Amino acid sequence: MVEAEDVTAAEWTEDDDWTDEALAVLRALRAPHRRNRFKQIAFALYCTVLILVIWGGIPSFGLFLHASLGADYTGHGPDLLAAMPSGIAAVGLATVLLAVRDGLWRGPVVPPRATTDWLLAHPVRPRPVLRPWFWLSCGLAAFPGLVIAVGGMVALGLTVRVGLPAALGWCLLGGLCLPLLGVCAGLLVQSSPRAARWVRRLTPYATLLVLALATQSALAVAGHPVRWLEKVELWSGPWGWAGLAALAPTPAAVPGGAFAAALLVVSTVAALVLADRAAGTLALPLLRERARTAAGVLAALRTVELRAAKLTVAGASGNGRQVRVRLPAPRQRWLILYWRDALSLLRTPARLGRAVLLTVPAVLCAVLAHDTGGVVSWAVTVVALAFDYLAVAQLLEPARIETDDVRRASWSPYPFASLMLRHAVVPTVLGLVLAAAGSAAALALGGGPAAWLALIAVPPLVAAGLVNACRGAARRDLLYRPQPAGGTGLAFFAAWYAAGPAVAVPVLALPFSAALRSGSAGSLPQSSAIALTVALVLLQWAQGRAGKLPAQARPGAVGQL
Template sequence: MSRAESAAESAAATGAGTAVGPGEPDAAAAPAEWTADDDWTDEALALLRALRSPHRRNRAKQVAFALYCTVLILLVWGGVPSLGLFLQASMGADYTGRGPALLAALPSGAAAVGLAVLLLAVRDGLWRGPVVPPRATIDWLLAHPVRPRPVLRPWFWLSCGLAAFPGLVVALGGMVVLGLTVRTGLPAALGWCLPGALCLPLLGVCAGLLVQRDPRAARWARLLTPYATVLVLALATQSALAAAGHPVHWLERIELWSGPWGWAGLAALAPTPAAVTGGGLAAALLVLPTVLGLLAADRAAGTVPLGLLRERARTAAGVLAALRTVELRAARLVVASASGASDGGRRRVRLPVPRKPWLALYWRDALALLRTPARLGRAVLLAVPALLCAVPAHGTRGVLSWAVTVLALLFGYLALAQLLEPARIETDDVRRSSWSPYPFAGLMLRHAVVPAVLGLVLSVAGAVAVLLLGGGATAWLAPLAVPPLIAAGLVNACRGPARRDLLYRSPQPTGGGNTGIAMFAAWYAAGPAVALPLLALPLSAALRAGTAPGLPQAALIGAVLTATLLQWARARAAALPARARHS
C-alpha cells in the first residue's frame, strides 16, 4: 500500500495524472516528465488481467462460438459445395469452359480488387483506424503513467488478424476456382494465391495506421480517394471487357507491375497457362514490404496521440450505437463527419439568386448538390456499371436477362440516390420545412425535380455514348428508367424514423422463425424493392428484342410506375409531421 501511495504522490507532484507515456508525440499535453520510478505499466496490466479474468473467459467463449459459427457457415456454404464440384469433375464434368474468360479477366480484375482493398483500409483510417481500444482504456488507463505501446499493440494485431481472415477465405476460394476452371493443382493454386490475399489486407492495415496517426497522410488520403475510386472502376471495366474478348495486353502488363495491387495478380497467374514472367518476384515483392510495414507499424502503434484515440473511440461507439438501433443513416453521417467527407467535399459555389419565388426551392437543391461535388462524382461513377450491366442483359434470355437488368437498375438507383440528399436532409428534421409555403408532402415532391433533371442529363449522355460505340436504339431505355428510379428514391427518403418495432414482431409465426428482419428490410428498402423488379420486366424484354418497338411499352409502364411511386411518397411524406409531433 505504501508503494501505491508513494506512486500516487509522485504522480501528483509531477503532473502525471494528465501526462502521456513515452513515445507520445504530443509533448505539450504533459506538464512534466515522469521517470522510470513512476512507471507502473507492468503492475497495472497484471492487475487488470487478474481483475478482468472472469470477463476475459466469458469473452473468449463468445469469440470461440462466433468463430465456430463462421467456420461452420463457410464449410456448409463453401466447403461442401466445392467438394461436390470436385467430385463431379472427377466423374467427367467439365468446368474448364470458363477458364479462358477467367484468365483474361484476372490481371485487371485482381488489380481492381487489390486497389479497392487498400482504398477501404485507408478510408477506415480516416474515421476509426486499426488502433482503437475501448473508451475505458483510453479515458482511464492511458491517462495514468502507463506506457502506451503495451496497451495499444494488441489492438493493432487484432486488426491484422481480422483483416487476414477474409484474405485466407479469398485464397481458398481462388484455389477452388483455379482448380475447377484451369485444372491447376490445389497446393500450387493456394500457395500462389496466398501472398496477394494475405499481404494486401495487412498492407492496408499498415496504411490505415499511417493515416490514423499522421494528419498529412490523412489529407493525402482524402485528396486521392476520388482518383483511386475512378481507377478501381476503370480496372473493373477493363476486366469485364477482357472477359468478353477485348483484352489490352500492354496495358495489363503495366497494371500488373504498377504496385502491390498488380503483384497479387501476377502471383495468382503463376501456376496457370496464362502465367507472366516474374510471378515469383511479385510474390517476394508482396511479402517483403508487408513484413517491413508490419514491423514499422508495430513500433508506431504506441505513438498514436491520446486525444486522437479519444476522438476515434467516441466515433466508433457512436457508429456502433447507431447500428444497434438500426439507424443506418445516422451511422453513415457519423462516419462521413469523422472522416472529413462532409467538410472536405464542399465547395463555395454560387448561383444567381432566382427572381421568381417558386424557383427558390430548386435553386437551393441545385446549390446544395453543386457544393458537394463528391455526390455528383459518385452518381457519374455508379452510372457506368449500370450501363455495363445492360450489355449482357441484351444477349441473355429468360430469368437471367431479368436478373441482369435488375442489377443494372440497382446501380442506376444508387447513382440517382446520390442526387436526393436534399430531400433526405429535409426529412431528417421536418422543422426545417417551416420556411416553405408548401405543405410538407408537396415540398417533398418538389425535391424530386432537380435530381430528375440531372438524372435525365446523365442518362442521355450515357445513351449517346452507347450509340456512338455502336449500340442500338435500346440505349434510350436509360432515360426512360430515370423517373421511376427517382420516385423510388423519394419513397425511401420519406420513410421517417427507423421502425425498430418491426424487428421484434412477427404477425404469423412460421417454422423458419420470426419474420421481423424480413419485414424491416422490406420497410427500409420499400421503394427500390418494388420499382426494380417491376421495371426490369419491360426493360429486359426490350433489351432482348434489341429493337425500337419495345420502347413505347417500357415508357408506358415506367410512367404508370412513376405515378404510383410518387403517390406513395406523397402519402408517406404527409404522415411525417404528425409522427414527429408525437415522438
C-alpha cells in the same frame, strides 16, 4: 488540454511507471468478462465457419466430385485467366482504398473508450496497451483474404486444373499480404494528418481507376484484352504483384511472378514491422476522438439507425466538406426550392461524382443484359437498375436532409408532403442528364434504340428514392415481429427500409430486360408506360409517407413508431 497532458507525460519517470502492475491487475479483474467475451467470439466464429462450410465448402466438394466423375469445367478457364490480371488489380486496389478510408475516421488502432479515457491517462506505457489492438485489426483483415484465397484455389482447380496446394499457396500471397498492407496504410493515415489529406484528395481518382480496371477485366473476358496495359498494371504496385503471384501456377503465368511474390512478402513484412513500432506512438487526443466516433457508429448500428451511422462516418472522415459555389438567386419565389437543391448538390461535388461513377457500371450491365437471355438477362437488368437507383439516390440528399428534421421545412409555404414532391424535380433533371450521356455513349458504341431505356428509368427510380427518403424513424419493432417459420423479423425490416427500390427495380426489370434483348424501338412505348405508372404509384406512396412525418415528429409520437 493537449499541452497539459504533454506536461504531465514529461513529468513521469521510471519510478512512476506502473504499466506491468496495472495491466496485471486489469487482467485479473477482467478475467470473467474476458471468458464471456471469448465464448461470444468463439460462437460467432463457429457460426461464420459453419456458414462458409455450408454455402461454400459443400458445394465446392460437390463440384470436385462431379469433376472426378467426368464433368468438365475447363471451358470457363480461358475467361477466368483473361479476367484475372485486371480483375485482381481492381480488387487489390479497392482493398487498399477501403483500408485507408477506414483510417480517416477509425483506423486499425482504436481501443475502447475506457482505455483511452482512463487507462492511458495514467502513467502507463502506451505501446503494450495499443499493440494488441493493431494485431487484432490485422487478424480481422486477414480472415476475408484467407476466404478469398480458398475461393481462388477452388476456381483455379476446377477451371484450369491447377494443383490445389500450389493454387492455394500462390493465392494466399495476395489474399493475406494485401489486407495486411491495407491495415498498415490505414495506420499511417490514422496517425498522419498529411497522409489523410492526400487520401481525401486522391480517393476520386483511385475510385475511377478501380472502375477502369474492372471495365478492362470485363472487356478482356469479352475478347478484347490489352496485353501491354495488363503488364503495366501487374507491375504497378502490390495490387498487381498479387495478380502475378496468382497467375504463376497457371498457363497464363507472366515472367517474374516469383520475384513479384517476393516483393509482396518483403514489403508486407517491412510494413508490419514499421507499423508495429508506430502503433504505440499515437497521440492520446487522437485516440480519444476515434474511440468516441467508433462508439457512436456502433451505437447507431445497434439501434438500426443506419443513416446516423453513415453521417457520423462521413463527418469524421471529411466526406461532408462543402465547396464554395454561388448561384444567382432566382427572381421568382417558386424557384427558390429548386435553387436551394441545386446549390446544395453543387456544394457537395462528391455526390455528383459518385452519381457519375455509379452510372458507368449501370450502362455496362445493360450492355451485358442485351447480350444474354432468359433469367440471366433479367438478373443482370436488376443489377443495372440497382446501380441506376444508387446513382440517382446520391442526388436526393436535400430531400433526406429535409426529413432528418421536419422543423427545417418551417420556412416553406407548401405542406410538407407537397414540399417533398418538389424535392424530386432537381434529381430528376440531373438524372436525365446523366442518363442521356450514358445513352449517347451506348449509341456511339453501336447500341440500338434500347439505349434510351436509361432515360425512361430515371423518373420511377427517383420516385423510389423519395419513398425511402420519407420512411421516417427506424421501425425497430419490425425486427421482433414473429414469422410463420420462426426467427426474427429481419425480412420485414429490410422490406420497410428499402421499400422504394424493392418495388421499383424488380417491376421495371421485366419489361426492360425484354426491351434490351429485343433491341428494337417497338418495345420502348410499353416500357415507358410501365415506368410512368410505377413512378406515379411511388410518388403517391411517397406523398402519403411524407404527410405522416410532421405528426410523428411531435413530442410523444416517437414511442408510437
